[in-house]
Amino acid sequence: xxxxxxxxxxxxxxxxxxxxxxxxxxxxxxxxxxxxxxxxxxxxxxxxxxxxxxxxxxxxxxxxxxxxxxxxxxxxxxxxxxxxxxxxxxxxxxxxxxxxxxxxxxxxxxxxxxxxxxxxxxxxxxxxxxxxxxxxxxxxxxxxxxxxxxxxxxxxxxxxxxxxxxxxxxxxxxxxxxxxxxxxxxxxxxxxxxxxxxxxxxxxxxxxxxxxxxxxxxxxxxxxxxxxxxxxxxxxxxxxxxxxxxxxxxxxxxxxxxxxxxxxxxxxxxxxxxxxxxxxxxxxxxxxxxxxxxxxxxxxxxxxxxxxxxxxxxxxxxxxxxxxxxxxxxxxxxxxxxxxxxxxxxxxxxxxxxxxxxxxxxxxxxxxxxxxxxxxxxxxxxxxxxxxxxxxxxxxxxxxxxxxxxxxxxxxxxxxxxxxxxxxxxxxxxxxxxxxxxxxxxxxxxxxxxxxxxxxxxxxxxxxxxxxxxxxxxxxxxxxxxxxxxxxxxxxxxxxxxxxxxxxxxxxxxxxxxxxxxxx
Amino acid sequence: xxxxxxxxxxxxxxxxxxxxxxxxxxxxxxxxxxxxxxxxxxxxxxxxxxxxxxxxxxxxxxxxxxxxxxxxxxxxxxxxxxxxxxxxxxxxxxxxxxxxxxxxxxxxxxxxxxxxxxxxxxxxxxxxxxxxxxxxxxxxxxxxxxxxxxxxxxxxxxxxxxxxxxxxxxxxxxxxxxxxxxxxxxxxxxxxxxxxxxxxxxxxxxxxxxxxxxxxxxxxxxx
Numbered sequence: 012x013x014x015x016x017x018x019x020x021x022x023x024x025x026x027x028x029x030x031x032x033x034x035x036x037x038x039x040x041x042x043x044x045x046x047x048x049x050x051x052x053x054x055x056x057x058x059x060x061x062x063x064x065x066x067x068x069x070x071x072x073x074x075x076x077x078x079x080x081x082x083x084x085x086x087x088x089x090x091x092x093x094x095x096x097x098x099x100x101x102x103x104x105x106x107x108x109x110x111x112x113x114x115x116x117x118x119x120x121x122x123x124x125x126x127x128x129x130x131x132x133x134x135x136x137x138x139x140x141x142x143x144x145x146x147x148x149x150x151x152x153x154x155x156x157x158x159x160x161x162x163x164x165x166x167x168x169x170x171x172x173x174x175x176x177x178x179x180x181x182x183x184x185x186x187x188x189x190x191x192x193x194x195x196x197x198x199x200x201x202x203x204x205x206x207x208x209x210x211x212x213x214x215x216x217x218x219x220x221x222x223x224x225x226x227x228x229x230x231x232x233x234x235x236x237x238x239x240x241x242x243x244x245x246x247x248x249x250x251x252x253x254x255x256x257x258x259x260x261x262x263x264x265x266x267x268x269x270x271x272x273x274x275x276x277x278x279x280x281x282x283x284x285x286x287x288x289x290x291x292x293x294x295x296x297x298x299x300x301x302x303x304x305x306x307x308x309x310x311x312x313x314x315x316x317x318x319x320x321x322x323x324x325x326x327x328x329x330x331x332x333x334x335x336x337x338x339x340x341x342x343x344x345x346x347x348x349x350x351x352x353x354x355x356x357x358x359x360x361x362x363x364x365x366x367x368x369x370x371x372x373x374x375x376x377x378x379x380x381x382x383x384x385x386x387x388x389x390x391x392x393x394x395x396x397x398x399x400x401x402x403x404x405x406x407x408x409x410x411x412x413x414x415x416x417x418x419x420x421x422x423x424x425x426x427x428x429x430x431x432x433x434x435x436x437x438x439x440x441x442x443x444x445x446x447x448x449x450x451x452x453x454x455x456x457x458x459x460x461x462x463x464x465x466x467x468x469x470x471x472x473x474x475x476x477x478x479x480x481x482x483x484x485x486x487x488x489x490x491x492x493x494x495x496x497x498x499x500x501x502x503x504x505x506x507x508x509x510x511x512x513x514x515x516x517x518x519x520x521x522x523x524x525x526x527x528x529x530x531x
Numbered sequence: 532x533x534x535x536x537x538x539x540x541x542x543x544x545x546x547x548x549x550x551x552x553x554x555x556x557x558x559x560x561x562x563x564x565x566x567x568x569x570x571x572x573x574x575x576x577x578x579x580x581x582x583x584x585x586x587x588x589x590x591x592x593x594x595x596x597x598x599x600x601x602x603x604x605x606x607x608x609x610x611x612x613x614x615x616x617x618x619x620x621x622x623x624x625x626x627x628x629x630x631x632x633x634x635x636x637x638x639x640x641x642x643x644x645x646x647x648x649x650x651x652x653x654x655x656x657x658x659x660x661x662x663x664x665x666x667x668x669x670x671x672x673x674x675x676x677x678x679x680x681x682x683x684x685x686x687x688x689x690x691x692x693x694x695x696x697x698x699x700x701x702x703x704x705x706x707x708x709x710x711x712x713x714x715x716x717x718x719x720x721x722x723x724x725x726x727x728x729x730x731x732x733x734x735x736x737x738x739x740x741x742x743x744x745x746x747x748x749x750x751x752x753x754x
Contacts, residue, residue, distance in 0.1 A: 019631035023620070026628075030619040108615040113674070116582060117632040118605035259599065260584045298546070 020114075020124070065350060067154050074420075075155065076229055077212055083169050083222030084205030090177035091218075092198030097177075098184025099194030100292055101261020103132050104254070105269035111262050122255030129182055129254045133247050136178035137171055144170020144225075154350075157228035168240075169225030175243035182250025185257050191293070217242055265291060281447050282374055285367060296324035314393065318372035318400030325368075333368055334411040336361045341415030344487065348421070348494050355491065359484025362405075362412075362436060366444035366483060369404040373397035374448040391526055398441060405437040424503060431507045432489035435514035439486025442521045443479035449525060482521060488514055532595055534559050534606075534682050534713035535580055540589035542575050542736075549575040551736040552589065557715060559681065562708035564724035565717040566744070567733030573717035574612065576733075577686045580715070581609040593682055605633070608680035612687040614671035618660040622651055622670050625659070626677045633678040645673040648699050664691040676703060683707055685716040689723065701726075 067075065097103050104125065106115070114124055148166025152159040180201075184194045204216035214220055220239040223232035268291045275283035289295070300323035304316060343358035376394055413429045489507035496506035533556035542550040550572045557563055565573040578584045579591050582599025593603040616625060623642065630638035646652045649669040654662075659670045668691045675683070685704070689697050701723065708714045716723070724730045725744045732740030732748050740748050 019628055022631070023617075023624075023628050026624055027617065027619045107617070108613075109617050111583075112609070112611060112615040113629050113632065116604055116607070116609060117629075118601050118634075119632065120601070258585060259582060263583050 020119075065154065066156065067350075071349070072156070075226075078209055079226045079229065080214060080222035080232075081205050081209035081212075081216075081219045083225045084216055084219035085202065085209055087169070087173050087176060087218040087221055088202035088205045088216070090173045091180045091201035092195075094177040094180030095184050095189075095194040095198030095201070096292070098181035098186075099189060099191040101185055101258060101265045103136075103178055103181040104128050104185070104257065104262070104265075106262055106266050108263070108266040108270065111259065111266045115259055115262065120255065121257065122252070125254045125257065126251060129251055132178050132182070133175065133250075136174035138174070140170035140172070140174025140177075141167045142170070144168065144173070150353075155229065161228040165225050165227050169221065172221050172225075172240065172243050175247055179243060179246030179250045182254050183246060185261065186250060186253030186255065188256055188258050281367070282378070292328070294326050294328055296321070297326055300324045314372070314396035315400050318397055318404075321372050321375075322400070322404055329368060333365045333408045336365045337408045337411035338415030338418075340365075341412030341417075341421075342419050344412065344490055345416040345419050345421045345425070347490065355487060356480075356484055359440075359487055360480045362440045362486065363443050363447075363480045363483035365408060366401070366405055366437075366440035367447060369401045370397070370441060370444045370448055371401075373401060373445060377448055395526075398445070401441050401444075402434075402437050405440060406433055409433050409437065424497075427504045428490060428493050428507050431504055432487070432493075432511055435489060435511040435518070436483075436486040438518040439514055439521075440483040442518045442525070443482035443486075445525060446482065446521070447479040482518075485517060486514055533557060533592075534561075534594055535715065536590075536592045536595075537576075538590040538592075540576075540579065540591055541587045542572075542579060542584060543587045549736050550579070553736075553738055554589075555731065555738060555741065557682075557713045559713055560708055560711045561729060562705065562714045562727045563716070564727045564730045564744070565715065565733060566719070566721065566724045566730055566748075571733035572736040573733055574686050575736075577609070577684045577715065577717045580682070581607060581684050583609075606681040608675045608678060608683050610671055610675040610683075610685045610688055612690065614659070614667040616659045616667060616670060616674075618658065621656045621658055622646070622673070623655045625670065625674050629674050630677050635678045638677055642673070642677055645676055645703075648703060649673055650695060650699070665693055665696060668692055669696055672700060672703070676707070680712060683712050683714045685714070685718075687718060688716065689718065689720050 094103070106128065115121060144166035145163045146166070147170070148163040149159060151166065152162035155162065180198075183189075184197075189197070201218070205218045205222070208214060208216050208219040214223060214233075214236075217239045220232070220236040221242070223236045224240060226232075268287050272284060272287040272291065275287060300320065302323055304320055304323070340358040340361035343354040343361065346354035347358065373394060376397060409429065413426060416425045416429075489511045492510035493503035493507040495501075497503045535557040537553050537555050540550055540553045541548070549570075553572075553576070565576060567573055575584065579586055580593065580598050582604060585599075591598045593606050596602040596606075598607075620628065623646075626642040626645070627638060630642070635641075643652070646655050649672060651666070651669055651673060654666070659667050662670065668688070672688065675685075683704070688700055688704075692700060704714050704716065716727075718724060721744070729742060730740070730744040730748070731738055732744075
């Protein structure tokens with residue numbers, strides 16, 4: 012590389028930094044930092060309060076000792092799966108379109124050019140893992156034996172490993188140009204191994220061994236387990252060495268989509284984020300539906316059939332994701348039942364995410380308001396006709412939640428509760444997803460809180476973003492009522508049924524408010 | 532040796548075949564237009580030659596080097612159909628950056644000539660993020676032409692350009708071909724295609740015509 016070429020890149024970075032600094036609004040930056048700190052502090056306080064200080068019982072502690080390392084290993088394996096999937100689609104780097112065109116098409120060593128952004132990704136992954144792990148360590152210290160500092164260190168260590176293996180795996184897969192299917196297969200193998208350990212109660216996978224290190228406040232891990240901590244470093248080094256082999260085809264596709272995705276995320280247009288994420292993951296509808304429907308007739312069931320046809324074209328990845336999210340919701344609900352109330356929020360969010368997929372027919376109608384307006388039908392009535400199919404889809408995948416709960420030790424009463432609470436939960440989640448889809452992008456000075464003073468814009472924004480998952484979480488209140496009944500000598504299923512009626516009324520009320528919103 | 536050589540080149544996007552076993556060569560100083568209906572494979576060919584896509588089968592060589600390799604990249608300049616520019620670099624900073632990336636030491640005079648020819652001289656220090664589509668396209672053209680290249684690949688360059696811009700671009704492309712650069716332009720502008728010595732007609736991923744554009748070809752493409 013000549014001196015001119017070598018100098019060009021730092022010179023560009025200096026010029027861009029100079030311009031960005033000149034354009035920076037310091038007041039805006041400080042305001043964002045203040046808001047983030049305020050909300051993060053509030054979140055930690057609320058979560059700590061919800062988790063509570065009640066120590067786990069002897070049998071629960073024994074279960075944590077026996078299965079905790081493998082459970083952490085499953086999380087690490089899942090991070091590897093995510094990394095492999097991202098790498099299979101050309102991730103984790105998200106370059107700007109002009110970088111692909113000017114930088115990667117220049118006669119420069121791509122490994123050298125991409126080292127800096129790859130290091131940045133590794134730093135972000137490690138930092139996010141470290142922070143999240145430390146936070147989980149704080150939460151764990153409330154209920155598990157041992158002081159907070161060792162739990163924070165253990166959590167941070169496990170988080171660091173998780174973040175690094177995720178980004179490292181993605182860098183290796185994209186740099187080595189491993190195909191999407193092969194990458195997914197490797198990722199699932201990485202996940203299956205600690206799951207097998209979890210089921211068998213043994214440590215055979217390196218991720219379970221890393222989990223032992225992450226649980227060290229409960230007992231010293233085997234010395235060999237510490238060796239496993241070298242894996243993330245090796246993976247990261249391999250990724251940095253291989254990243255020059257990145258496919259430009261994938262890089263340019265990602266570059267175009269990621270800039271749109273960032274903009275959509277900036278204006279908090281979740282529908283656009285969802286669509287762009289699908290494009291990024293090349294998750295298009297199947298050309299051949301799973302089942303081909305015969306011709307129908309009449310207007311009455313036209314919308315129902317259109318929605319069912321759409322669902323029958325869901326790619327396998329979307330079906331698996333919906334089932335996995337539902338299973339996670341079931342696991343979280345069981346965790347809530349066992350004493351960690353904060354997990355109700357996790358379950359609600361998971362159900363809301365599945366509902367976002369389930370309202371696809373409704374959402375597409377909203378995406379094309381002009382086409383809807385040309386139909387000889389009332390627009391609101393047309394939109395409402397999409398909701399039964401969406402609810403049916405959600406109900407169809409809900410058994411996965413029951414399976415998740417049962418797999419983690421829920422008692423058979425969970426089945427009766429699931430049947431009782433399924434419809435209210437689905438209704439609320441669908442209404443939450445409809446709110447997300449209907450409101451579109453957040454534009455400053457718009458919306459129902461537009462008249463508030465600018466100082467309250469941060470809070471109004473949080474309120475706006477929190478409503479849909481909060482609605483989905485409210486749909487799970489029957490489980491809370493059932494738990495309360497079970498601990499106070501009442502009948503859980505009857506309590507769930509009674510509160511289920513209230514939840515259905517809430518969903519109907521929210522829907523009636525929605526029906527007053529402008530359609531375009 | 533041909534500047535651009537394709538041998539049984541095939542490109543699939545999933546189940547869709549965009550190029551189907553194409554073989555052709557473009558020599559130094561040739562000025563070639565690629566024409567054909569939407570989806571016929573023109574852009575795919577240009578992006579394959581630029582190294583932005585990987586072939587499914589076959590070979591694509593730039594001066595004997597596989598497209599996309601370091602040696603090939605040094606010989607190729609590419610103007611995409613959508614200008615890809617940095618939001619926070621001025622027009623002149625773009626030209627300097629790309630020239631320096633390609634090891635061009637004396638780039639200022641060439642940059643001034645290009646900016647004048649494309650009517651961008653008064654906007655040299657402006658940010659392209661504030662430009663219209665046409666001005667951004669002119670900037671992208673200047674960026675691609677500021678450095679020497681053996682092969683100039685251009686995809687739909689006339690979109691968004693005003694009459695003066697179209698005229699300037701035609702002159703610049705012809706000048707490049709006259710100085711020995713192989714110029715390959717994918718376009719729907721049949722008047723431009725009729726004016727260049729060689730026109731390769733694509734349909735459904737195959738070459739169905741190669742030579743000066745005939746009235747029959749033009750009629751088919753109009754249909």
